Amino acid sequence: MPFHTLLPTVPPSLKPLVLILAAVMGGLAGVLINYLADVLPGSRRLSRPVCRACSQPFSLKGYLFAFRCPNCSAKPSVRSLLVLVGAVVCSLLLRVFPLFGLGYWASLPVLVFLGVILVIDIEHRLVLFETSLFGIALFLVYGILLHGLRVTLLGALAGFLIMFAFYLLGVVFVKVVGRMRSKQINEVAFGFGDVMAGIFLGLLVGWPGIAGAIVLAVLIFGAFSLVLLAGLVLSKRYRAFASAQPFTPFLILGVVIIFYML
Numbered sequence: 001m002p003f004h005t006l007l008p009t010v011p012p013s014l015k016p017l018v019l020i021l022a023a024v025m026g027g028l029a030g031v032l033i034n035y036l037a038d039v040l041p042g043s044r045r046l047s048r049p050v051c052r053a054c055s056q057p058f059s060l061k062g063y064l065f066a067f068r069c070p071n072c073s074a075k076p077s078v079r080s081l082l083v084l085v086g087a088v089v090c091s092l093l094l095r096v097f098p099l100f101g102l103g104y105w106a107s108l109p110v111l112v113f114l115g116v117i118l119v120i121d122i123e124h125r126l127v128l129f130e131t132s133l134f135g136i137a138l139f140l141v142y143g144i145l146l147h148g149l150r151v152t153l154l155g156a157l158a159g160f161l162i163m164f165a166f167y168l169l170g171v172v173f174v175k176v177v178g179r180m181r182s183k184q185i186n187e188v189a190f191g192f193g194d195v196m197a198g199i200f201l202g203l204l205v206g207w208p209g210i211a212g213a214i215v216l217a218v219l220i221f222g223a224f225s226l227v228l229l230a231g232l233v234l235s236k237r238y239r240a241f242a243s244a245q246p247f248t249p250f251l252i253l254g255v256v257i258i259f260y261m262l
Contacts, residue, residue, distance in 0.1 A: 019095060022104070026091025029112050030084035031064065037083070037119040044130050052077060083119060087111070099259045101146045110204075113138060114252050117197070121246040127193025135200035147206035159202025159210045163195040190247055197248045201255050209258045217254035221247060 038049045048057040053074035094107045143152030170190040202210040
């Protein structure tokens with residue numbers, strides 16, 4: 001049974017209050033995303049956040065309410081503000097347009113988890129093994145409730161196989177180009193974190209949804225890369241293999257599109 005059918009219908013008179021609540025929940029989600037994106041790449045566990053400028057730990061009050069570091073007076077990063085605003089906007093949109101088969105409250109954990117994956121991958125070009133394991137456990141539950149066990153596991157298997165094939169092709173491509181240029185190339189088109197993302201996102205959308213999500217991700221990634229490449233060439237800032245972009249954010253976008261196409 002879809003999650004949204006378990007929730008009571010909201011009377012029209014309460015809709016303004018519902019939207020206010022959604023905005024507040026979005027703000028809380030944004031704070032949580034920022035916190036996890038701040039601490040997990042360094043410590044791989046829940047820990048005290050530290051200032052990016054001076055590496056001194058924040059107090060809980062200072063992290064949540066002080067808008068500059070008490071030690072060096074550094075201001076919050078632009079990313080922190082963008083995530084906070086983006087989370088509020090996404091929360092309001094989910095209140096009006098929840099993910100297919102999910103109600104608003106069931107969509108919130110998906111928003112927070114995918115937000116953390118998105119921010120960390122964009123900033124660090126990294127999909128953490130620890131967050132991937134959590135995502136597998138979380139989306140296994142979501143997938144079974146949405147699609148049943150068979151479709152959910154087939155989605156995970158397909159996501160793994162397709163992304164692992166991309167990973168191997170990327171490794172071979174980099175080695176061939178490196179030999180042609182007689183130098184070692186450290187950048188790879190697809191990392192193993194992308195393979196892990198294929199697994200937990202495959203659990204979420206099932207089969208054949210994950211195949212459609214990957215096709216959409218590749219198309220959008222290709223179009224974005226072409227535009228970026230043109231901009232770098234025109235601005236004379238292009239360097240071969242120095243402008244590689246993370247793929248998992250596009251994979252997440254593909255999954256979201258698939259949800260709204262269902």
